[in-house]
Structure formats: structure tokens, C-alpha cells
Amino acid sequence: MSKTEAGSGQQDRGGPGQPLIIAKDLKKHFPVRSGLFNRRSATVRAVDGVSFDVIKGETLGIVGESGCGKSTTARLLIGLIELDEGGIIFDGDTLGGDIGLKELRRGVQMVFQDSYASLNPRLTIVDSIAFGPKIQGLDKPMDRARDLLARVGLEPDRFAQRYPHELSGGQRQRVNIARALAMEPRLVILDEAVSALDKSVEAQVLNLLNDLRREFGLTYVFISHDLNVVRYISDRVLVMYLGEVVEIGPSEAIYAKQAHPYTASLFAAMPSMDPDNRTDEPPLAGDPPNPIDPPSGCRFHTRCRFAEDVCAARKPVLSVIAGDEAHLAACHIHEPGSGHSLAKREAAE
């Protein structure tokens, strides 16, 4: 498959300045049963007003602790679950207006953590890869599948006729990547796609992702709990806490200096790699709170060492960090005039 062929499945419509995806105030709440003997019904506010753009050709990393809503956000972007509120604009086209789920799913593909569960055990891997293109009526699906196998480093003559259980975890994840690319997507969402792999295999797959991005002009959303991996792969990073965006900005800026106290704690919790400089104090005490009944105001106030009265009373909004237009954080400290003792007094400087 040649470069032009791969890109031709979906045209660039909005031009280079148009973000590939605009997520506007996404909300997804799940009803769950809770309490003793499951008598009480409650709501998990899994994604609770999340907004961001994905710029064409970039890799946006999403980090945050278990249950903060990363996968739910991803499933909303790809149309796998329905939005409760909010909107998605794909290359200028509004979902539900200009384009339907079918077009969105064609342009956005996803690769999951569990390489085994996402492949049909009864199909050879070449059939698995060709399956989607066949359904979509794309040209020569089998040739395309063999080309892609070669492209992800699995020699077609040796591997095409194998079944998923005859491959290692790293090889299966390559098949999943090939399968996503077979649909000629423009955006690939990688949800913990390398997390189950051994370190040495993970490095191989990361090299592959970088090569494919260049070759096919792809845009990635990369979800991972490994901050080293996210730093290596991402241009920008989005940090979530309990269903909300707490910080977003260029990767270098955030890795150099975290603006939000939660981001700072998350980074400080990374194990040290220096035996002479081990961690002395855990940056945070306790577990993340229950998303069923999130804290009022700033959801981080129950664990934040800078918390003041205003933090429990009022929800902070994403505000630009002084000196960097592209770097935003939702914390009263960074919101001029918020009333927090560390914030600037006036809304205008």
C-alpha cells in the first residue's frame, strides 16, 4: 500500500488550521447500584464536562489515575458509547449534524490494552485485518492486509495464516495496530495499548507507532499511566482527575513544571530512577475519592495541600498559565481574582 493510497480514504476537509477533533463539554454519567445489598441507585460521573482539541498530526497524551475517565472519554470520541451531553466536531463536521457515527468510526480507530480479547480467536490474523476493509468495501482487502502485516514487522509469509494464540503479546498488539490502520483512519486512539507489554517489546511498538505516524500522517490520542512513555510519545498532555480536565499543555512545559497541584503530585509519585535519590515522602495520602459522590468545588480539595475555603466552595475553571498561552490549569491558584491566597488579586493584571 502506498502513501497516497493510505491517505486517500478520508480527505482533509477543514484545512491544516482546523483541529481534527474538537470535544466540547463531554458528559457521560453511568447509573450504578451501590450501598448495602445494592438497594440504592447512584450515578458515576465518569466524564463530567471535558473539553479539548486534537490538532492535526499531533499526539495528545492523556494521563490520570484509574477511574478518572480516560477510557470513557476515548469511547465517546470514537462513538462507542453515546454522549449524555456535549458535542464532537470531526474536522469541522459536527457529529449528529454534518456526519453520522458511521463516518466518525471510519475516521477514528482504537487500539486497546488487551491484545488477546480484541482479536477473533477463530480467524487467522490476515483475515482479522482484512475483515473491516471487506465490510467497508475497500479495494483488495487481502493484499492490503498482507502489506500492513509487513509494515508492522510481521513477515506475511510466516505470520499471515497464524491464529492469535500462536503469537506473543507484542506480536498480537502489532496485529491490532495493523487492523486499526486497515480502515485508513486519520485519528488512532491508543488506550493503554503498550501497557501490557514487556518493557523491551514496548520499545519496539513505540518505534513502530512513531514510524507509522510519519508515514501515514496520523494523529494519535495516547492514553497511558506511564508518564515516561507519555513524555516520549506526546506533543501535548492532558491530565484528568475524577472526570474532569485539570491541566493541558505542551508536553515539555508540563514535564518541566506542573501547574496544577494534582499534576505535581502525580509526577512526584513516579518512582525515582536514582538509587542515591530515592523518594522520602509520598506526595499524597489516601486513595482517590469515589467518583459516585465527588467532592464539591475543586474535586482535588480533599487531598490538596494548598486547599483553602474557596476550593471547596467554587469550581475552578481552566485558566491560562502566565507566560504560555497553550498551557492551562483548573486551579484557583492560577485564576486571578479567585480569592485563593496564592492567586493574583485582580482578574486583569
Add this chain to the structure above:
Amino acid sequence: MTETPLVEFNALKVRFKGERTVHAINGLSLSMQQGETLGLLGESGSGKSVTLKTLLRLLPPRRSEIEGSVRVNGTDITTLSGRALSAYRGREVSMVFQEPALALDPVYTIGDQIAETVMRHKGIGRHAAMDVALDMLTRVRIPSPERRLKNYPHEMSGGMRQRAMIALALACRPKLLLADEPTTALDATVQIQILLLLRELQREFGMGVIFVTHDIGVAVEVSDRIAVMYAGNIVETGTTRDVIKNPRHPYTRGLLAANLHGAVKGERLDAIPGSPPALEELPSACSFAPRCAFARPQCLSGLPPVTDLGDGHSVACVLEHPAFDERSREALPV
């Protein structure tokens, strides 16, 4: 007189029989001092869990074969049985798992479970045992420990359950604690709390710890020494500082590079090609050779010799052997 080592593996081999044979451990030798924390590092399938299971005598007896010896405080534990085995398991050695569900019984309260264990192994009364349970919950820093004694496991958060399991494992004051990836399933901010807690308790109780992990950063946080496993053997061991700052085995170096710590964005990673061997046959050469950038004919002619580099730093690689030609070695990238 030198102190008896806490643990001494001598040419340990473990093989699983069945539909297909797996040579899980292949001649592992290692000694560990009293009160030391050893980080056992290695990728999936390298034999970390089997090593711990051998120590706890948890391998399926009919389907596994053990050769060599494993001494704990001087006693070969591979032949223990009956009362001696249960005394060993109750008082000498104890284990914490990745999943608290493996250790905690869902139908008993945390307090009852700890008290029960203490009564059984220490032969003390129920009242005194409950006091021990309360003391243990306090030591693992569970908030409002009196109240938590009456909690069932499902009433606790993930981090709290992990603390409760540690309390249970340490209640009988074992001399050796085995920890199999106890923090892998936890959130980053909770993981570091548990690691630091284990470090403190280790110091306080003066016990030895073998901490299994595939995360180098985690090993650095908790270990005095690190042993790196590959294909059922230890390829490099030394102080944490030596192994991290001066890794000698090509596999250790590859693993450190793959950790991406300090990797430059977008630049190609030095990935180790290929994947680990299947272990269907007993290795007769360096198991890493098919993936090693430095492999040469000697590597295939026999098992690589173990070279002692001083200070307990040892490496199983022909490149480090004194007989190896120094001139050709200088040409190697480090």
C-alpha cells in the same frame, strides 16, 4: 564467624511437566543476607513468580520437578513436610500478592483474619491476638484502625486492602517477606505510599524481603540489591547502585534503555529485537544470544560463565569473563 545467609539458592532447577515441558528455572544460584531487600527484576515469564513459589513450597507437586537446593536460615526447605513445613510457612516466611483477593478471605473481617493467623502460629489467646491485629493495622497506617478491624475486605478501597494484606503477612513477624508485584495494580499516588511503607516496616522489623517487579523504578525505590532474571536464570546481580549505574549484562542495559527514562522525544529507541525464548528445552548456551547485539561464537558454545566483578556484582556473560580478549571488547558500545 560469618552470619548464615537468610536465603541460599544453589543451582536450582524447576521444570514443569505436562502437555509441554517448561524449563522455568535453570540453575539459579543466589545468596541473600539477613535483613536485606532484594529486588527481583525481569520480564514476563522469566521465572520470578516460580522462584517465590519454590521458596514458599507452592509448586504443584505432581507436575513440577525441583533440582538443587534452597536453604533458608541454613535449612533446605525443598524437603520439608508436615509440621516442619507449616511451622516454616507460618513463622519464617510470608507472602504478599498483587491481588489482595488471593490472601484475604471475603467472609471474615480483617481483624478476625489477622487474629486467627496469630493464634494459630504463635499459640496465644484470642484477646492478645486481637491486640496484635490492632497493632498491625496501626503500623500499616490504616486510618481509624479500631473501626477497620471489623471491616470485611470488600468494604475497603484498593490501597487499604493492600495495607491490610501487608498487616496480615507481617503479623507473625516473619524473617523473610516475599512480595510478588504488590503494587502493580495500584494507582501511582497509592503505589508510592505502599512502597515507602514496606521500606519502613522492613527497617523496623529487620526482616529480609524479596520484592518481585518488572518495573525498574519500583525496584530502585525498595531494594538494597537487585537481581535481573532472564529465561529462568539470574544474568546480573549487585547493589542497586551498581546494577542501575553500571549495568554490565547486555540484557540489563537494554532493559534500562527501554525504561525510557530520559529518552528524547521522537528519537528512535534502542529496542531489544525479538522476544524471550519459549523455555521448552534446557538452555545449553546463552539464552539471550538470539536477541543480543554482541553475540559471538563463544556465546553459543556453552552456558556463559558467571564473573564476579567485586562488591557482590556478578554477571553471566562471556564479555565480562577475564579470559575474554580485552582488545575486541573495547570496540563494543557501552
